[in-house]
Amino acid sequence: MAELAIIGGTGLSSLKNLEIIRREVVHTRYGEPSGPITYGKICGKEVVFLARHGYGHTIPPHRINYQANIAALKEVGASKVIAVAAVGGIRSDLAPGRLVVPDQIIDYTWGRSPSFFEDGLTSVTHIDFTDPYSQPLREQLLQAARAGSIDLVDGGVYGATQGPRLETAAEITRLERDGCDLVGMTGMPEAALARELDLEYACCAVVANWAAGRGEGGIMENIDLHLKEGMDKVRGLLEQVIPII
Numbered sequence: 587m588a589e590l591a592i593i594g595g596t597g598l599s600s601l602k603n604l605e606i607i608r609r610e611v612v613h614t615r616y617g618e619p620s621g622p623i624t625y626g627k628i629c630g631k632e633v634v635f636l637a638r639h640g641y642g643h644t645i646p647p648h649r650i651n652y653q654a655n656i657a658a659l660k661e662v663g664a665s666k667v668i669a670v671a672a673v674g675g676i677r678s679d680l681a682p683g684r685l686v687v688p689d690q691i692i693d694y695t696w697g698r699s700p701s702f703f704e705d706g707l708t709s710v711t712h713i714d715f716t717d718p719y720s721q722p723l724r725e726q727l728l729q730a731a732r733a734g735s736i737d738l739v740d741g742g743v744y745g746a747t748q749g750p751r752l753e754t755a756a757e758i759t760r761l762e763r764d765g766c767d768l769v770g771m772t773g774m775p776e777a778a779l780a781r782e783l784d785l786e787y788a789c790c791a792v793v794a795n796w797a798a799g800r801g802e803g804g805i806m807e808n809i810d811l812h813l814k815e816g817m818d819k820v821r822g823l824l825e826q827v828i829p830i831i
């Protein structure tokens with residue numbers, strides 16, 4: 587049974603270094619996940635993989651069934667999740683192409699099912715979300731990056747926005763004032779749902795672009811190039827981290 591699950595985001599619908607063993611369609615009581623769960627091996631170690639936006643990259647951030655995705659990963663026996671996500675860089679050092687392991691979240695999303703603990707409860711349930719990411723898993727990612735000489739920024743506040751549109755420049759200024767360092771559309775409720783099911787969850791964010799109104803040039807400039815560069819680094823990072831998990 588694979589202990590580690592990888593959720594791939596934009597630019598990572600498949601893993602080139604994953605030797606695929608089989609695919610499984612998992613139905614959950616919360617509905618269908620974004621696609622079948624892929625079982626495979628990286629560096630000889632079993633992992634499961636799920637493409638967050640579907641394998642054809644067709645599901646927009648606000649339509650993803652986050653509950654079904656997390657429930658499916660739990661159901662197939664994963665206990666740790668590395669969530670790869672494309673983001674925009676707000677902080678001046680978070681330039682396109684860089685990788686970040688955030689340590690905090692501010693949630694601006696709305697209308698998404700935020701919890702497994704909603705109906706049929708015997709008592710109201712609250713999770714401790716002071717530190718939204720698993721610190722041991724974050725540290726393993728950082729350790730792997732050091733071992734592989736991969737540039738990986740330690741810490742940052744992830745602002746989770748609703749999408750699917752990108753933000754206005756004023757919204758980014760507000761996020762910055764709030765303390766956000768990076769902005770993405772899929773970080774929540776994914777992280778909270780993982781915590782509710784006791785999954786160790788960490789995010790590896792790939793800066794695809796400068797956030798709106800930041801940096802030089804347009805927001806979409808060279809986005810595919812930066813994503814590709816970042817995702818190539820992610821593949822290298824996964825090869826380093828898998829043996830130590």
Ligand code: HPA
Nearest residue numbers: 672673674769770771797
């Ligand atoms: N904003 C929100 N989500 C994103 C961005 C962005 O600039 N880039 C990649 N995902």
